Amino acid sequence: MLIKTSTELSDSAVTPEAIYLQRRQFLQLGIAATASLLAPNIFAAANPFASATKSPLSTTEDLTPLDSVTSYNNFYEFGVEKTDPAQNAHTLITTPWTINVEGEVEKPGMISMDEILKNYPLEERIYRLRCVEGWSMVIPWLGFPLSHLLKAFKPNSRAKYVQFISVDRPEQMIGQKQKVFEFPYQEGLRIDEAMHPLTLLSVGLYGKVLPNQNGAPIRLVVPWKYGFKSIKSIVTIRLVEKQPLTSWQKAVPNEYGFYSNVNPEVDHPRWSQKKERRIGEFFKRKTLMFNGYADQVAALYNGMDLRKDY
């Protein structure tokens, strides 16, 4: 009878020592990988989207259903039809992403999305959105006041206006490739409008990361102005002394002004602005002055002729 003795080679004998010694690193790597998989659960409280606070500035109106919010969009970078963005926006790569803050600021520089999410706690703000075309929605945005970000870059005394520029990547945005409009899209606010507590930088909606068709990864939301003022997929914020030209002012100057406040008394040259269709409702409803935010923002425009400064 043959009894096997321990003459077989041990693992350490056949494996080069250098690799053999890495077994601990391998184990450590495994532990780290497991931990990182578990992390989102363990550190759920640190997920800025889950820990967003509810804002007293929210409306209590019925929300527009999520599938309407994400399937009926004006985002010409992905085509001019309302259904185009939902179909085409997946091609935009939103990570990594940085915003360049420049111009009349003491500390110009870049800020990444990671830093933004780390530095600025998110709030849920339920706002009305009124499109210049005559329809509206009620959307639960996740975001933070634009003023918080602007203050960190310290605007100087010459910063009278804020210019915003959207991403310019024709290879990722089919509407840009087809040149359906002059890109990159540009918008602007007066500094007091930009610093207003209602003015939001949004990174999400309905409790989740912003879908691409809604302007991922970061967009402006100015609820008392027509929707096109709320520029999407921002890459540059520039503080300037002179009133900047916006994309729509350039494209059709007699139809779109710099301010573009929601105003039922001032018609669009081609249609009335008295009423709007709230998406999901059967009949149109009356449009409210400053989209119902007159109490908060009307004072910004004291002494201005809103027919002239439309």
Add this chain to the structure above:
Amino acid sequence: MFKPTLFVLCLFPIVWLLWRESMGQLGANPIEAMIRELGLWALRLLLLTLCVTPIRQLLQWHALIRVRRMLGLYCFFYAVSHVVSYLWLDQSFDVGDIINDIIKRPFITVGFLSFVLLIPLAITSSNRMIQRLGGKQWRQLHRLVYLIGILSVLHFWWMAESKSRLAEPWLYVVALAILLAMRIPLTRLFLKPPAR
């Protein structure tokens, strides 16, 4: 069987539209989708009606004349549905707003004009009215359909132009141009089948 089949086929677009509406398949803005689709079918049926005479002449298919009135009335039916849904669902029958809208928006001005012109044609479509008017006058009145065709295509063109979505309107421009050209006496001379 041709005429009853066509009758049922012409009902299909509105049945299908109402079905999708009830199933919530018309997207986020179903009212807008419905108004637009009804208008599009009115235009399509107008062009189909205008196809009858050229096809009859080219193919010597004279029985086709029997469906012309039906197609014309279906065009009117879709036009009425289109206009009523605009007046009701879009404007809530607010007369002041409607008048302003018709004056302010050129595409609605021409669309509305084309609908108004369609009314006398629908009214005079019965045998009795044809007899009362007399064939010659009836034919003269019904030449309005060419103007209606031009106004309707213009209505569609101007509606789509604001976002330069002109691919579809182009199809209708070309179709209408061909159908009108076939009515020019000189063109008809060329299109006449050889005498037997």
